[in-house]
Amino acid sequence: MALFIEDSCINCDMCDPECPNEAITLGEHIYEIDADKCTECIGHYDKPTCVSVCPIDCVKPDPNHVEDEDSLLAKFLKNARLTAQIILFSCSIRACTAKNVPYNHC
Numbered sequence: 001m002a003l004f005i006e007d008s009c010i011n012c013d014m015c016d017p018e019c020p021n022e023a024i025t026l027g028e029h030i031y032e033i034d035a036d037k038c039t040e041c042i043g044h045y046d047k048p049t050c051v052s053v054c055p056i057d058c059v060k061p062d063p064n065h066v067e068d069e070d071s072l073l074a075k076f077l078k079n080a081r082l083t084a085q086i087i088l089f090s091c092s093i094r095a096c097t098a099k100n101v102p103y104n105h106c
Protein backbone atom coordinates (compact mmCIF):
# COMPACT_ATOMS: atom_id res chain seq x y z
CA MET A 1 0.00 0.00 0.00
CA ALA A 2 1.03 3.60 -0.38
CA LEU A 3 2.23 5.42 2.71
CA PHE A 4 0.96 8.61 4.31
CA ILE A 5 2.42 11.19 6.67
CA GLU A 6 0.79 11.77 10.03
CA ASP A 7 -0.05 15.23 11.39
CA SER A 8 2.88 14.99 13.82
CA CYS A 9 5.30 15.66 10.90
CA ILE A 10 7.78 18.38 11.90
CA ASN A 11 8.59 19.41 8.28
CA CYS A 12 12.24 18.52 8.68
CA ASP A 13 12.58 17.84 4.91
CA MET A 14 14.53 14.62 5.39
CA CYS A 15 12.14 12.45 3.38
CA ASP A 16 11.39 14.63 0.35
CA PRO A 17 14.82 14.47 -1.35
CA GLU A 18 15.14 10.75 -0.60
CA CYS A 19 11.96 9.64 -2.39
CA PRO A 20 12.91 7.94 -5.68
CA ASN A 21 9.44 8.57 -7.11
CA GLU A 22 9.12 12.27 -6.25
CA ALA A 23 5.98 11.31 -4.37
CA ILE A 24 6.60 13.60 -1.38
CA THR A 25 5.83 17.32 -1.48
CA LEU A 26 5.24 20.06 1.05
CA GLY A 27 1.51 20.48 1.46
CA GLU A 28 -0.39 23.33 3.07
CA HIS A 29 0.82 22.46 6.58
CA ILE A 30 3.01 19.35 6.43
CA TYR A 31 4.67 17.09 3.88
CA GLU A 32 2.33 14.84 1.93
CA ILE A 33 2.66 11.65 -0.12
CA ASP A 34 1.02 11.24 -3.52
CA ALA A 35 -0.50 7.77 -3.36
CA ASP A 36 -0.45 7.52 -7.16
CA LYS A 37 3.35 7.81 -7.13
CA CYS A 38 4.32 5.99 -3.93
CA THR A 39 5.38 2.39 -4.53
CA GLU A 40 6.71 1.75 -1.01
CA CYS A 41 10.03 2.14 -2.83
CA ILE A 42 9.53 -1.15 -4.68
CA GLY A 43 11.78 -1.12 -7.74
CA HIS A 44 14.32 1.10 -5.96
CA TYR A 45 14.98 -0.02 -2.38
CA ASP A 46 14.30 -3.00 -0.11
CA LYS A 47 12.23 -0.91 2.27
CA PRO A 48 10.55 2.52 2.25
CA THR A 49 13.36 5.05 2.44
CA CYS A 50 11.14 7.83 3.82
CA VAL A 51 10.37 5.62 6.81
CA SER A 52 14.09 4.98 7.29
CA VAL A 53 15.03 8.67 7.34
CA CYS A 54 12.09 10.09 9.29
CA PRO A 55 13.37 11.08 12.74
CA ILE A 56 9.99 10.86 14.44
CA ASP A 57 8.50 7.77 12.78
CA CYS A 58 5.44 9.56 11.40
CA VAL A 59 5.26 7.84 7.98
CA LYS A 60 2.73 5.02 8.10
CA PRO A 61 0.88 2.64 5.76
CA ASP A 62 -2.16 4.34 4.23
CA PRO A 63 -5.28 2.26 4.97
CA ASN A 64 -7.10 4.12 2.19
CA HIS A 65 -4.62 2.86 -0.41
CA VAL A 66 -4.17 -0.84 0.21
CA GLU A 67 -2.10 -2.47 -2.57
CA ASP A 68 -0.31 -5.79 -2.81
CA GLU A 69 3.26 -6.17 -4.04
CA ASP A 70 2.19 -6.91 -7.63
CA SER A 71 0.14 -3.70 -7.74
CA LEU A 72 3.04 -1.67 -6.38
CA LEU A 73 5.40 -3.19 -8.94
CA ALA A 74 2.90 -2.41 -11.73
CA LYS A 75 2.77 1.20 -10.48
CA PHE A 76 6.58 1.37 -10.52
CA LEU A 77 6.68 0.10 -14.12
CA LYS A 78 3.95 2.52 -15.18
CA ASN A 79 5.84 5.46 -13.60
CA ALA A 80 9.10 4.29 -15.23
CA ARG A 81 7.41 4.10 -18.66
CA LEU A 82 5.98 7.61 -18.22
CA THR A 83 9.40 8.94 -17.22
CA ALA A 84 11.01 7.29 -20.26
CA GLN A 85 8.33 8.80 -22.54
CA ILE A 86 8.89 12.27 -21.09
CA ILE A 87 12.68 11.98 -21.56
CA LEU A 88 12.21 10.74 -25.13
CA PHE A 89 9.78 13.57 -25.89
CA SER A 90 12.14 16.12 -24.37
CA CYS A 91 15.05 14.78 -26.45
CA SER A 92 12.92 14.97 -29.62
CA ILE A 93 11.97 18.59 -28.90
CA ARG A 94 15.62 19.49 -28.33
CA ALA A 95 16.68 17.76 -31.55
CA CYS A 96 14.02 19.64 -33.55
CA THR A 97 14.93 22.92 -31.88
CA ALA A 98 18.60 22.37 -32.77
CA LYS A 99 17.60 21.80 -36.40
CA ASN A 100 15.19 24.75 -36.24
CA VAL A 101 12.26 22.72 -37.54
CA PRO A 102 8.81 22.10 -35.98
CA TYR A 103 8.33 19.05 -33.78
CA ASN A 104 7.53 15.91 -35.84
CA HIS A 105 9.31 17.39 -38.88
CA CYS A 106 12.81 16.37 -37.97
Ligand code: SF4
Nearest residue numbers: 019038040041048050
Ligand atom coordinates in the same frame (compact mmCIF):
# COMPACT_ATOMS: atom_id res chain seq x y z
S1 SF4 B 1 7.76 4.78 0.42
FE1 SF4 B 1 9.32 5.32 -1.10
S2 SF4 B 1 8.10 5.88 -2.89
FE2 SF4 B 1 6.71 5.97 -1.14
S3 SF4 B 1 6.79 8.07 -0.45
FE3 SF4 B 1 8.27 6.92 0.76
S4 SF4 B 1 10.21 7.23 -0.31
FE4 SF4 B 1 8.58 7.78 -1.74
Ligand code: SF4
Nearest residue numbers: 009010012013015054
Ligand atom coordinates in the same frame (compact mmCIF):
# COMPACT_ATOMS: atom_id res chain seq x y z
S1 SF4 C 1 11.08 12.97 7.52
FE1 SF4 C 1 9.25 12.73 8.79
S2 SF4 C 1 9.11 14.59 10.03
FE2 SF4 C 1 10.56 14.99 8.37
S3 SF4 C 1 9.32 15.98 6.77
FE3 SF4 C 1 9.37 13.77 6.33
S4 SF4 C 1 7.55 12.93 7.33
FE4 SF4 C 1 7.90 14.94 8.20
